[in-house]
Amino acid sequence: EPEEGQGARMMGQRFLWLLWAYTCCWSPGFCGKVVVWPTDASHWINLKVLLEELVLRGHEVTVLVPSINMLIDYRDTSSPFTFEVLQVPFTQETLDAIMEDFLNTWVNEFTNLSSWEVLWKMKKDLEVFTNMSKMTCDTLVLNPQLMAKLQQAKFDILIADPLYIGGELVAEILAIPFIYSFRFSIGNTAERLCGRLPSPPSYVPASMGRLMDRMHFMERLLILCNLQQTRLLPCVPTTLCETMGKAEMWLIRTYWDFEFPRPFLPNFEFVGGLHCQPHAFYGRACKMQYVYLNVPLFKVLWRYKGRKPETLGSNTRIYDWIPQNDLLGHPLTKAFITHGGTNGIYEAIYHGVPLVGIPMFADQHDNIAHMRAKGAAVELDFGTLKTQDLVDAVNTVINNSTYKENALRLSRIHHDQPMKPLDRAVFWIEFVMRHKGAKHLRPASHHLTWYQYHCLDVLAFLFTCAAIAVFILVKCCLFCCNKCGRITKKKKE
Ligand SMILES: *[C@@H]1O[C@H](CO)[C@@H](O)[C@H](O)[C@H]1NC(C)=O
Numbered sequence: 001e002p003e004e005g006q007g008a009r010m011m012g013q014r015f016l017w018l019l020w021a022y023t024c025c026w027s028p029g030f031c032g033k034v035v036v037w038p039t040d041a042s043h044w045i046n047l048k049v050l051l052e053e054l055v056l057r058g059h060e061v062t063v064l065v066p067s068i069n070m071l072i073d074y075r076d077t078s079s080p081f082t083f084e085v086l087q088v089p090f091t092q093e094t095l096d097a098i099m100e101d102f103l104n105t106w107v108n109e110f111t112n113l114s115s116w117e118v119l120w121k122m123k124k125d126l127e128v129f130t131n132m133s134k135m136t137c138d139t140l141v142l143n144p145q146l147m148a149k150l151q152q153a154k155f156d157i158l159i160a161d162p163l164y165i166g167g168e169l170v171a172e173i174l175a176i177p178f179i180y181s182f183r184f185s186i187g188n189t190a191e192r193l194c195g196r197l198p199s200p201p202s203y204v205p206a207s208m209g210r211l212m213d214r215m216h217f218m219e220r221l222l223i224l225c226n227l228q229q230t231r232l233l234p235c236v237p238t239t240l241c242e243t244m245g246k247a248e249m250w251l252i253r254t255y256w257d258f259e260f261p262r263p264f265l266p267n268f269e270f271v272g273g274l275h276c277q278p279h280a281f282y283g284r285a286c287k288m289q290y291v292y293l294n295v296p297l298f299k300v301l302w303r304y305k306g307r308k309p310e311t312l313g314s315n316t317r318i319y320d321w322i323p324q325n326d327l328l329g330h331p332l333t334k335a336f337i338t339h340g341g342t343n344g345i346y347e348a349i350y351h352g353v354p355l356v357g358i359p360m361f362a363d364q365h366d367n368i369a370h371m372r373a374k375g376a377a378v379e380l381d382f383g384t385l386k387t388q389d390l391v392d393a394v395n396t397v398i399n400n401s402t403y404k405e406n407a408l409r410l411s412r413i414h415h416d417q418p419m420k421p422l423d424r425a426v427f428w429i430e431f432v433m434r435h436k437g438a439k440h441l442r443p444a445s446h447h448l449t450w451y452q453y454h455c456l457d458v459l460a461f462l463f464t465c466a467a468i469a470v471f472i473l474v475k476c477c478l479f480c481c482n483k484c485g486r487i488t489k490k491k492k493e
């Protein structure tokens, strides 16, 4: 990237964004004010696309961003968003150390631990993250000036990612409707218990179980036990869960190309792949294409930031950053070797590229399990991986055409929708702004206790009635038998 002209281009970009916004506002459309409580890292990459689209359609977007974060660049003057920076009381070093420890635990330690030990460690990690969310939340809600400023801004809606808790509380204080943009919670606790999403454990595998939708007895037993385990996690204390349950819409970042068929509620919309774009044949992507066409041997492009390994093959090129979506969309791309994050998986589905998955943490094992079940991926175990395993896996995915065919089938399913996922997500956000909520989609199950939800009170009543009936019947029979007995006795006498 040439340095000169960057500032001018940024200004130009910003100007274009504003121009777009004003043109939309002058049209008879509706311009809303959106406030955002984001989650960092890959969650932000996904959410940003949605927010940019909202700006394009004339809405004003304000992002509440912690001063210490990983990927949210609030100093970027070309950004179409207004940032409200929350001065959090922890340092970049603390955040980096926590992330390092978290990744190390998941990638290197979990393979050797029992499920209870894993759960215990997860509980500890979640406490650390919850603590950080709480500190971020405190910097906002305990700052009267800032809260007054937000009150005066009169936002129409708050968009939050419930992985970083706090957004729902801010919405409650500002008395505005909020919607969630979400991938998953551990064991789908938040969706099941707070969002009341029906999830029959017999065929809906809870997240992080690495299971498919067809499960044998032991797997179903495991799911039920694990679901009870995940209730112990600190992510859903009761009052928080109640507040989370007030979300008007849950925009889930998957779709039926990836997800197993399952029941859902009208206020759950599956918008997986909303960040995907047709590949661009310009700039860097174009140069890559050139490299591709000129080299007969398969070219391996690797996004890798560390020191260049000495044993690197001559056909492998290392990049700090690659335009992943454009590369996956390139017709010569044969396979995608990936850790299996949801964003990358969706880019592969969008462009119909088979996967070699080396899952590492969070939902990645699940994601690769889904793609394996759909026949579009080969999975490798990072803990035991040998060079030959990787070579074999890449060869399998490239030589055996079923993987490519399945990937293309998923891609066709993904593209054949009445409305694009991004449009659907925007539609529901605008809907909630226009109607000040979507209460008509909210199921009455939110008012039920767990035994009412499962009709256990009714069952108990019916069981009692049946028991009484049986009791009376038995008593009658005994009475009759006694009478008969006495009559026969009398006759014999
Ligand atoms: C996990 O266990 C395997 C063998 O059981 C061992 O080779 C490996 O070093 C262990 N890994 C860790 C991180 O302890």
Ligand SMILES: *[C@@H]1O[C@H](CO)[C@@H](O)[C@H](O)[C@H]1NC(C)=O
Binding pocket: 131, 132
């Ligand atoms: C949260 O983190 C801060 C700073 O690291 C620490 O002082 C505090 O005790 C933690 N609180 C809890 C509840 O863990």
Ligand SMILES: *[C@@H]1O[C@H](CO)[C@@H](O)[C@H](O)[C@H]1NC(C)=O
Binding pocket: 394, 395, 396, 398, 399
């Ligand atoms: C599979 O493809 C690789 C090149 O990707 C080739 O070297 C190998 O011989 C092929 N294997 C089979 C069994 O066709």
Ligand SMILES: *[C@@H]1O[C@H](CO)[C@@H](O)[C@H](O)[C@H]1NC(C)=O
Binding pocket: 400, 401, 402, 403
């Ligand atoms: C290709 O892969 C599929 C799915 O794993 C397998 O059933 C099939 O036998 C493979 N075909 C060949 C020619 O190896």
